[in-house]
Amino acid sequence: MKEGTRLHRLSLQVVPWLVAMLMRAWFGTCRITVHGLEHRRGTLDAGRKVVASFWHYTFPFVFYQLRRESATVMVSASRDGEYIARLAEEFGFSTTRGSRNNRGAQALKDLLKLAAAGESTAIVADGSQGPPRIAQPGAILLASRAGVPVLPVMWSASRYFAFRSWDRTAIPQPFARVDFYYGEPLDVPADLKGAGIEDYRRILECRLNELYDRAWRRQGRAGH
Template sequence: MAVKKGFLYNVLLVVAPWLYAGLSRLLFATCRGRVHGAENRARCEAGGKPFVGVFWHYSVFAAVELIRGRGRGWGAMVSASEDGEFVARILARQGVFAVRGSRNRGALSALKGLIGLLRQGYNAAIVGDGSQGPPRVMQAGAILLASKSGAPILPMAVAADRYWAFRSWDRTLLPKPFARLDLWYGEPLMVPKKSGAEEIEQYRQEMEHRLNALYAQAWGKFGKDGHDGA
């Protein structure tokens, strides 16, 4: 539910990012992390150029925590809504530069902002299924960004052995204290520059397939089909 503007809203804008940053660092400090497919990330970084990291929305809390502080800086697309302001400020506290925009509002401006960050050497983080879903259905934003910037797309997936799953459209995941938390990198995808609409759609479908295959592989290691049934 959206938070209405007013005194409480303004107070929360200041307090919430600090509170979340402190609590999340305490929580994730107890988790045992493990990385799979590091060679795929190394392929993206071999040329010294930035890349576009893509993951499903359910893993946004864990993914940001696992990638922040690794290598070059990160930029991320965040919804232009009022609730998105909270997310933007939380990301700022974690060292991630937020560019505001979504599929229905400010998408072109956000895309240009991310291209600018990539040119400055930042990696870009994009939620593949957007801020409203449907869950695990790829949107075209990351494909367009890769086509216009020339940066490779690196699919990512997160899985945990113990976690909470919120009753949201994507069943957002939050690991429980002392959980084992795995980060998976899949095979990078290059999208040709100046790709037309048909090519963009083909690569969108390909990235959706890769992300869902990586998702199944990640959760399969814990003997699960996915995180939905938590």
């Protein structure tokens, strides 16, 4: 076995576990206020399955905040995506791998089977490559075929770090005030095609961006 391959496999075993441990300790210092509980009560708390949808920048804290939920998350099929998949699994989620350019169609089929079997699922709305805050159709396709609503989620923080990535992936700073939002569930008609998918994709994008604006206005900011 090549040394680089051995080190990569070792890092896949160790790094996500270490990061998850750090996240639990780090985010555990934050003061978290949850908004939109009426939307949660009408879906997850009522036993109703959903397609959770959120912007890519939010994913580390979303994994932490929803760690007690049972769901399967679509994660990029890229080499780097393996770290994210294993991080999600550290927080109790199952994963399926796919993106626009790699196994995306098969990953959606996998999620659809799980949704049809009564499991909640989750998709990053703007995908693994962006552009940021532009929704892709995956969540709408899945919700339409599975007969479940899309549940938007979002967060903002009084203090945070943002990485120099395409989406400015963010994490709250220790002891920050975090506002976590459940948005209004989006019910999607069955068997949408073509223009119908595009119409509801735009509705989801608008709802996520309205939730984003509301969340960050609470911190006195236009965005992250």
